[in-house]
Amino acid sequence: MCKNSDYIVLLKQYIESTLGSKVDILPLIKEKLDLLPISISGNYHFYTTNILEREVILLYSIDSTAYTPGQLQKQKELVEKKIHHPVIFIFDKMVSYNVQRLVKQRVNFIIPQKQMFIPDLLIDLKPYKDIRDNTNEHIPGIAQCIILFHLQINSLEGKSAYEIADLFKVSYANVNRAIRWLKEKAVITLIGKKTKQIAFQNEKKQLWEIVLPLLENPIERIVYTDMSVNDNFLISGVNALSEYSMINRENRENYALSKEDFCKLQLQTDRQYGVRRIEIWRYNPNFLSMNGIVDKLSLYLSLKDTEDERIEIELENMINNITW
Numbered sequence: 001m002c003k004n005s006d007y008i009v010l011l012k013q014y015i016e017s018t019l020g021s022k023v024d025i026l027p028l029i030k031e032k033l034d035l036l037p038i039s040i041s042g043n044y045h046f047y048t049t050n051i052l053e054r055e056v057i058l059l060y061s062i063d064s065t066a067y068t069p070g071q072l073q074k075q076k077e078l079v080e081k082k083i084h085h086p087v088i089f090i091f092d093k094m095v096s097y098n099v100q101r102l103v104k105q106r107v108n109f110i111i112p113q114k115q116m117f118i119p120d121l122l123i124d125l126k127p128y129k130d131i132r133d134n135t136n137e138h139i140p141g142i143a144q145c146i147i148l149f150h151l152q153i154n155s156l157e158g159k160s161a162y163e164i165a166d167l168f169k170v171s172y173a174n175v176n177r178a179i180r181w182l183k184e185k186a187v188i189t190l191i192g193k194k195t196k197q198i199a200f201q202n203e204k205k206q207l208w209e210i211v212l213p214l215l216e217n218p219i220e221r222i223v224y225t226d227m228s229v230n231d232n233f234l235i236s237g238v239n240a241l242s243e244y245s246m247i248n249r250e251n252r253e254n255y256a257l258s259k260e261d262f263c264k265l266q267l268q269t270d271r272q273y274g275v276r277r278i279e280i281w282r283y284n285p286n287f288l289s290m291n292g293i294v295d296k297l298s299l300y301l302s303l304k305d306t307e308d309e310r311i312e313i314e315l316e317n318m319i320n321n322i323t324w
Contacts (some may be wrong), residue, residue, distance in 0.1 A: 007060070007092065007112075008025050008047065008060075010112050010113070011025065011058075011060075011090060011110065011112050012024075012025050013112075014110070014112040014113055014116075015049075015051065015110070015116075018116060018125060019051065019052070019123075021052075023049050023050060023051065024049060024050075025047050025048075025049045025058065026047060026048055026049070027045075027046065027047055027048075028046035028047060028048050028057065029048075032082075032083050033046055035082040035083060036078075036079060036082055036083075037078075040075055040078065040079065043061065043066065044059040044060060044061050045059075045060040045061075046058070046059060046060075047060065048085075051088075051118070051121060051123075052121055052123075054085075054086065054121060055085050056085055056086045056087070056088050056121075057079060057080075057083055057085050057086070057087045057088070058088050058089075058090050058110075059075075059079070059087060059088070059089050059090065060089075060090040061089065061090070061091060064091040064092070064093060064094045064095075064098070065098075065316070065320065068101075068309070068312050068313055068316050069098060069101040069102045069104070069105045069107060069312070070105060070309040070312050070313075071309075071313075072089060072102070072105070072107050073105045073106075073107050075087075076089070076107060076108065086108060086118070086120040086121065087108060088108040088109065088110060088118055089107065089108065089109045089110075090109070090110050090111075090112075091109060091110075091111050092111070092112070093111065094109075094111055095209050095212070096209070096212060096213045097212050097213070097304065099111075099115065100213075101304075102117070103117055106119050108120055108121075137181070138216060139181065139214050139215060139216055140174070140177060140178045140181055141218075141281075141282035141283040142168060142170055142174050142175060142178045142283060143178035143179075143181050143182050144215055144216065144218070144282070144283060145168060145283040145284070145287055145288065146164060146168075146175075146178060146179075146182070147182070147187065147207075147211055147215070148288050148295060148297050148298060149167075149168075149287060149288060150200065150204075150207075151204050151207065151208055151297060151324070152288060152295055152296070152297060153287075153288060153290070156198060156200075157198070157199060157200055158191075158197045158198070158199070159197060159198055160192075160195050160196065160197050160198075161175045161176050161179055161196070162195075164179075164198075168284075168287055179198060182198075185214060187200075187207075187210070187211055187214070188200055188201075189201060203324070204324040205324040208297070208324070215301055216282075216301065217301055217302055217305070218256075218279075218281045218282050218283060218285070218298050218301055218302055219256075219279045219280070219281060219282075219302050220259065220280050220281060220282050221280050222277060222278065222279055222280070223267075223269035223270065223271060223274075223278050223280065224269060224270045224271070224272060224273055224274025224275075224276065224277055224278065225267050225268060225269045225270070225274045225275075225276050225278055226268075226274050226275050226276070227267050227268055227276075229253075229255055229276065230265075231292075232257060232258075232261045232265070232286065233255040233256070233257055233278075234255060234256045234257075234285050234286065234289050234292060234293060234294045235254065235255060235256075235292060235293045235294065236254050236255055236256035236279050236285070236293075236294045236299065236302065237250070237254035237277065237279070237302070237303070238250045238254065238303075238311065239253070239254045240254070240293045240294050240299050241299060241303065241311065241314055241315070241318070243293050244293075244296060244299070244314075244318050245314035245317060245318055246314065247310060247311065247314045252275065252276070252277055253275065253276045253277065254276075254277045254279070255276060255277070255278055255279065256278075256279045256281050256285045256294050256298075257278055257279065257280055257281065257285075258280075258281055258283065258284035258285065258286070259280055259281070259282070260284065261284070262278070262280050279302070281298075285298060296318055296319070296322060299318075300315055300318065300319055303315055
């Protein structure tokens with residue numbers, strides 16, 4: 001929104017229409033604002049209102065990517081300690097994966113016209129349903145590989161199922177199933193008459209944000225081994241993140257391997273013990289890597305549910321720094 005006043009009008013209308021009661025949204029008085037450190041007071045517009053007969057503090061930010069969900073939770077606790085009222089963050093938009101993380105962190109937030117999540121007031125109003133929210137059926141591994149390859153390695157625009165099967169060295173039937181799945185979820189369309197080719201309707205950054213709720217952790221299971229590794233093993237986990245960010249490596253070696261390669265190698269493994277941690281992936285990570293390290297987007301998917309704030313911050317930085 002261009003003007004804060006316009007945005008507050010929309011926020012007021014959303015709260016009133018959703019909860020069925022009138023609200024007045026007023027700027028927070030200076031005496032209370034002065035209680036806060038400048039690192040917080042300087043980065044938000046502060047308002048106050050009453051919701052369900054409870055006075056609350058509204059923190060409005062136009063940049064929903066400025067802080068991680070973990071940082072927002074800490075800011076919420078600090079403001080509440082100083083002002084003694086529940087804090088609700090107001091965003092004009094938020095990518096879906098961060099919405100999920102805000103809910104997990106139990107951070108109060110409102111995205112007008114889309115979602116109101118205020119656990120402190122026992123309010124949880126879900127966003128409207130979209131066809132892409134129908135994720136009961138898990139995404140096929142090769143379908144996820146197709147999307148991530150297109151986003152990071154080479155465009156698959158205009159490729160047929162036969163060409164994709166040849167590229168990934170998998171059966172036509174598997175690729176055909178994956179393409180049908182992606183078409184049903186409105187991720188791609190099919191063009192052409194006799195031989196169909198896939199077409200993407202969105203630019204890469206927007207495609208990533210749209211498809212992210214459908215994507216899954218590539219790790220199927222984890223084992224440990226003392227045996228040596230070869231070129232089929234790619235550096236993964238925090239050690240891979242250390243190659244893309246400022247975070248330190250872990251002492252234990254961590255690698256990713258496809259199910260097929262794992263079965264061929266017949267490694268001696270243990271469920272708990274071993275100098276090397278081996279992630280067995282649902283698709284071949286080598287198709288998405290050009291440097292001996294798992295690709296950035298798969299790495300994000302494998303680590304995004306961490307509760308370690310250091311990792312969370314570096315993951316956000318890694319994604320924000322991608323040139324799409």
